[in-house]
Amino acid sequence: MVMNALLDLLYPRLCVVCGTRLHEGEQHLCLHCLQHLPRTQYHREESQPMEQLFRGKTEAAFAIAFFTTSPRSEYRNVLHYIKYHDGKECARYLGRLYAEELSASGLLQEIDLLVPVPLHRSRLRRRGYNQSEWIARGIADATGIPVDTTSLLRQKANPSQTRLSLYERWLNTRSIFALREGCDLRGRRLLLVDDIVTTGATLLACAETLQAAAPEKIAFLTLSIAR
Ligand SMILES: [Zn+2]
Numbered sequence: 001m002v003m004n005a006l007l008d009l010l011y012p013r014l015c016v017v018c019g020t021r022l023h024e025g026e027q028h029l030c031l032h033c034l035q036h037l038p039r040t041q042y043h044r045e046e047s048q049p050m051e052q053l054f055r056g057k058t059e060a061a062f063a064i065a066f067f068t069t070s071p072r073s074e075y076r077n078v079l080h081y082i083k084y085h086d087g088k089e090c091a092r093y094l095g096r097l098y099a100e101e102l103s104a105s106g107l108l109q110e111i112d113l114l115v116p117v118p119l120h121r122s123r124l125r126r127r128g129y130n131q132s133e134w135i136a137r138g139i140a141d142a143t144g145i146p147v148d149t150t151s152l153l154r155q156k157a158n159p160s161q162t163r164l165s166l167y168e169r170w171l172n173t174r175s176i177f178a179l180r181e182g183c184d185l186r187g188r189r190l191l192l193v194d195d196i197v198t199t200g201a202t203l204l205a206c207a208e209t210l211q212a213a214a215p216e217k218i219a220f221l222t223l224s225i226a227r
Contacts, residue, residue, distance in 0.1 A: 053200030065225035095138020120157040151183035177209040185213035
């Protein structure tokens with residue numbers, strides 16, 4: 001206890017959204033920011049708006065995101081933090097939290113394998129971890145669904161897409177992913193997990209690659225959706 005208090009004095013734990021000091025019992029986000037997290041509640045809606053990104057392109061069992069982020073939203077800090085500031089545990093915490101909030105919907109009971117969107121080897125080495133994998137681990141903590149980090153591979157590093165047109169992005173993301181030889185996903189119910197969805201091109205490219213392994217179905221879950 002004394003040790004914790006001392007550590008907190010030397011290295012105060014801060015809210016990843018607003019930067020205020022965390023109180024005892026708060027983790028990563030302060031209570032205020034957690035309460036005001038702009039939750040999408042897609043899982044409560046008859047037609048999930050995120051599915052529109054994939055309509056006509058792939059058959060998604062469901063497509064849901066925990067919260068929305070707009071360009072000026074402070075909640076963008078969360079995504080930056082989990083990606084660039086060794087925010088593994090924060091990613092895991094939010095994955096677990098979302099899975100817990102989803103428990104009444106029954107959506108995750110339709111899933112038997114979590115597949116995080118993979119990073120390219122070189123980026124994984126540089127960053128040291130894959131934030132999407134840690135989100136998936138959080139979901140696994142809450143549900144017991146295993147995480148598969150070996151079947152889906154990223155064979156090309158993904159260059160920045162921000163200046164490309166929608167069509168160019170689509171071309172760019174095709175053939176980025178591949179299946180590991182001998183992987184067995186036949187008849188499995190997969191949940192693809194990523195940190196954020198913008199156009200959906202990355203998730204779509206993953207899904208198209210996974211389809212070749214004949215899973216029973218594929219669903220999408222992200223922490224955030226850009227709005
Ligand atoms: Zn806060």
